[in-house]
Amino acid sequence: xxxxxxxxxxxxxxxxxxxxxxxxKFSPKTIVVASVLFFSIFTITxxxxxxxxxxxxxxxxxxxxxxxxxSASVAFLGDANPKSRGTGVMVWGVxxxxxxxxAPYIFVPFHHNYRIPFLISGVIGFVISAIFYIFIPNVxxxxxxxxxxxxxxxxxxxxxxxxxxxxxxxxLLNVLGYFSFxxxxxxxxxxxxxxxxxxxxxxxxIVFGIPAGIASDRLGRKYILVLAIAxxxxxxxxxxxxxxxxxxxxxxxxxxxxxxxIYSILSPAAGxxxxxxxxxxxxxxxVLMTFNIGGIIGPLLLGYLLTRxxxxxxxxxxxxxxxFIAPIIxxxxxxxxxxxxxxxxxxxxxxxx
Numbered sequence: 001x002x003x004x005x006x007x008x009x010x011x012x013x014x015x016x017x018x019x020x021x022x023x024x025k026f027s028p029k030t031i032v033v034a035s036v037l038f039f040s041i042f043t044i045t046x047x048x049x050x051x052x053x054x055x056x057x058x059x060x061x062x063x064x065x066x067x068x069x070x071s072a073s074v075a076f077l078g079d080a081n082p083k084s085r086g087t088g089v090m091v092w093g094v095x096x097x098x099x100x101x102x103a104p105y106i107f108v109p110f111h112h113n114y115r116i117p118f119l120i121s122g123v124i125g126f127v128i129s130a131i132f133y134i135f136i137p138n139v140x141x142x143x144x145x146x147x148x149x150x151x152x153x154x155x156x157x158x159x160x161x162x163x164x165x166x167x168x169x170x171x172l173l174n175v176l177g178y179f180s181f182x183x184x185x186x187x188x189x190x191x192x193x194x195x196x197x198x199x200x201x202x203x204x205x206i207v208f209g210i211p212a213g214i215a216s217d218r219l220g221r222k223y224i225l226v227l228a229i230a231x232x233x234x235x236x237x238x239x240x241x242x243x244x245x246x247x248x249x250x251x252x253x254x255x256x257x258x259x260x261x262i263y264s265i266l267s268p269a270a271g272x273x274x275x276x277x278x279x280x281x282x283x284x285x286x287v288l289m290t291f292n293i294g295g296i297i298g299p300l301l302l303g304y305l306l307t308r309x310x311x312x313x314x315x316x317x318x319x320x321x322x323x324f325i326a327p328i329i330x331x332x333x334x335x336x337x338x339x340x341x342x343x344x345x346x347x348x349x350x351x352x353x
Contacts, residue, residue: 015067016292017150020285023072024149024278028079029136031072031281033129039065040125047118071285074265076136078272079280085269086221090213093265097205149282157274158283160333161267162290167329168229168267169294170322171236172260174302174315186311187244197249204254205261212262221270224262225330231259233323240312240320264291274336298322 022031042061049055077088110116154162179201183194216224235256242248271283298318305314 015064016071016288017282017285018064019068020071020075020153020281020283020288021149022068023075023281023285028072028076028281029132031068032076032136033133035065035068035072036125036129036132037065039069040122040129041065043118043125044122047115047122067288071268071288072281074268074288075272075281075284078269078284079277082272082277084217085272086213086216086224086266087210088213089265089269090209090216090262093261094206094209097202097209097261101202101206149279152279153271153275153283153286155274157334157336158271158286160329161271161274161287164225164229164326164329164333165264165267165287165291166294167322167326168232168263169291169296170298170301171232171319171326172264172291173295174298174319175236175256177299178302178311178315182239182311182315183249187239187249189244189246189249193246196246197253200250200254201257202261204258208258209261209265213266216266216269221266221273222330222333222335225266225270225333226327228259228262228266229323229327229330231255232263233320233327235259236323237316237320240315267291270333294322 019031019035039062042058042065046055046058046062049058073092074089077092078085081088106120110120180194180198183189183197184191189197212224212228235252239249239252239256242252268284268287271287272280275283302314302318305318308314
């Protein structure tokens with residue numbers, strides 16, 4: 001298992017919520033720019049760390065910046081134009097996918113000096129923060145700030161995407177952590193075939209991400225979320241039980257990656273649909289936080305089960321069953337008829353305290 005995935009999620013679980021809260025309480029532009037600068041600086045210090053303490057501290061601080069940026073940027077794109085919220089956040093997701101696809105080819109020429117990629121990443125971050133500073137307006141929406149965003153972000157509607165993402169976190173982090181091992185040691189693919197299969201994991205998100213965002217704005221967020229999580233569940237269970245076949249596994253991997261890219265990005269947008277505009281940052285952070293908590297527990301559970309049983313049944317319990325629970329919650333997801341319904345519910349709750 002790739003332990004880095006679990007360690008990263010420890011940081012993001014907390015800092016995603018922090019970034020969303022700060023987005024609601026202060027200038028969105030300030031939080032977005034500051035978070036990019038923060039993880040850019042400590043990305044560079046990671047590459048130039050000279051001992052274990054410096055390395056761990058730098059990685060924790062990178063997680064702080066990335067977690068803040070993750071929730072703040074999704075909140076900004078969703079809040080800037082609520083009518084095209086799905087499209088906005090999926091553009092963010094597609095650009096992130098393209099970055100992951102292109103990055104290895106940029107950094108391969110510098111494999112002889114591991115510090116250079118960290119330096120390049122940091123410099124790119126500085127450039128991006130400058131672009132954000134220039135183009136993001138200081139004020140893009142006039143609204144009264146919420147007194148307690150963390151309290152207002154949870155209601156009878158927003159709890160659904162939070163719970164669904166919690167179980168999805170089990171599935172995704174187990175797949176990311178064990179996928180290569182599963183393909184080689186359990187299914188029996190060669191190293192070359194495994195590399196081909198893994199390489200297509202992000203293709204579906206890049207191709208179908210923006211169309212899915214547009215469809216969610218026009219048809220409704222819930223329909224696209226159900227479709228995405230269904231792809232995740234079906235592809236994961238089929239990969240466990242189908243015999244070795246390169247073409248079939250490539251198709252299933254593309255299907256899983258498509259569902260992953262769409263579900264993980266549109267779920268925070270669904271949370272934003274369910275609260276007042278003043279707390280979209282906090283609810284985005286909370287949805288991402290529950291996902292990251294699931295991403296911590298899931299690999300630990302799978303690791304424990306692997307000491308008790310073979311890989312296939314262990315993966316079924318730790319990854320596929322959570323992928324079955326997530327669509328049930330998504331299908332049960334309710335949407336408010338309008339924002340006034342949410343506000344009235346919040347006022348009623350406050351009057352009983």
